[in-house]
Amino acid sequence: MIEHAVTDRLFPGFRKLDIATSGTTIRLRTGGTGPALLLLHGYPQTHVLWHKVAPRLAERFTVVAADLRGYGDSGKPATDAGHTPYAKRAMAKDMAEVMSALGHETFFVCGHDRGARVAHRLALDHAERVRKLCVLDIAPTREMYAGTTDTFARAYWHWFFLITPAPFPERMIAADPDAYWLKKCGSGSAGLSPFTPEALAEYLRCFRDPATIHASCEDYRAAATIDIAHDDADGDRKVACPMRVLWGQHGVIERCFDALELWRQRAVEVSGRALPGGHYLAEELPEEVAGELEAFFG
Template sequence: MEQVRGHPEILPGFRWYDIPLEDCSIRTAIGGYGPPLLLLHGHPQTHLTWHKVAPVLAKKFTVIAPDLRGYGDSSKPDGGPGHINYSKRTMALDQIQVMKALGFGHFSIVGHDRGARVAHRMALDHPDAVDSLALLDIAPTATMYARTDMEFARRYFWWFFLIQPYPLPERLIAGDPDFFLDQHIERQIKNSDAVDPLVLQEYRRCFANPATRHAICEDYRAAASIDLIHDAIDKDKRIQVPLLILWGAKGTVGALYDVLETWADKASDVRGHAIDCGHSPQEEAPDQLLNALKSFL
């Protein structure tokens, strides 16, 4: 495990490591002391999306904030047959191995967007490792695909664009990566000026890498294929640990779904509520998110 230079100007008090796994390495920020808390980011962000809440959480927890495989400064392995290397099962195993490398056999998780989908799979595949689970602004993947209608397709067009066969989305995005990234974020952020310019600069730096953009497409291709197979096989499994669902009152998930209803048959103990924001509570409404997590964790 190699310590590397990170972003102390964005995440003060944290340390950064590249943690080697079997087929990739995972860039990971670590800070604080106390029970372990794993923070998993979404698309198109990196672990820096947590910069408004991680230092506060680090006062009571050992906070571990990795870049998912394919994202940020983590490795970008080949997608493999059937996009298996970006299945949520594979991405979940990454995080189990990261936490084991750090000496943590069980821990709590807060996941946003893609990271929340990885966290959902972790709770199913590795129930003994997960103490509690908070998922931000998602409904279950299989539910969202099954209930697709015109409004969902219009709002979440990238769910259908990024899954197109290689190299169509990769080549089209390559024409103006900053524009695509900025438009994606602007569509989802409802509280103006929520994204720190330094953090946005890091998002752009990582998204400028063609390997990152390809990995992101592989992540979404897996979600529309092998992940649905895994979900169908496990349709009767339930999350056994306490589950907190938080969503943006101004976002698509809250507008199109009864969010708690979508999770009612996925978990044994589920609760949650809306937060006054769009898709990214950790950037748009950090104080509200922290209050919710404080009472839950």
């Protein structure tokens, strides 16, 4: 475990750590007191996604906000032909090992976007450790691909762009990573307004790394292949812990999917609702999201 000096104001009172797992190294922030709560970010962001909600949550929970492997300042393992190092199973194992290293044998978990897909696999593969699960603005990966419509494909064009064989998308993104990031993340109902200047600078700094661009493409390639194979192998096995599903009323999930119905096919106990925002809920509606998490994880 390596501790780094904190030079920003994003997570007041939090420690910044690197923790080695069996597969890579994970960068994280941790702070607060109370039951452990793991927060996982989405694409193409980092743990900084949680900077508006983490200080409030730290009043009631021991918060751990981590960079997924391949993202931010976490390690970026070499891939293979089957995209195995970027399967959600591998990413979930990282987080289980991180929580063990921090002394948290059981914990709550909330994930947004890609992090929510990791959280889903974490709740399946490490069911004895995850007390409750919350996901933000996703439906299950396999079911989303199976339910692809013209409207969904046009809105989530990056799902189909990023899974094309390397190095095609990598080279196109690397030609101007800032322009790609701003186009991808600024195309929703709120534009770029959810992102503070300090957070945006961190996102762009990390995404300019060609290794991050490649790893994030591998994350999507894994989602379309090995992750679905793992889902199929689960058969009728469902998430056993209580699950809360939140999504943006002005986003793609609301327009294209019945999130609660799809999650009830994959989990035993599901509740949830739409919030009056878009995709980046924790940054667009931090007070509402923090309140939901406090009420659910209680």
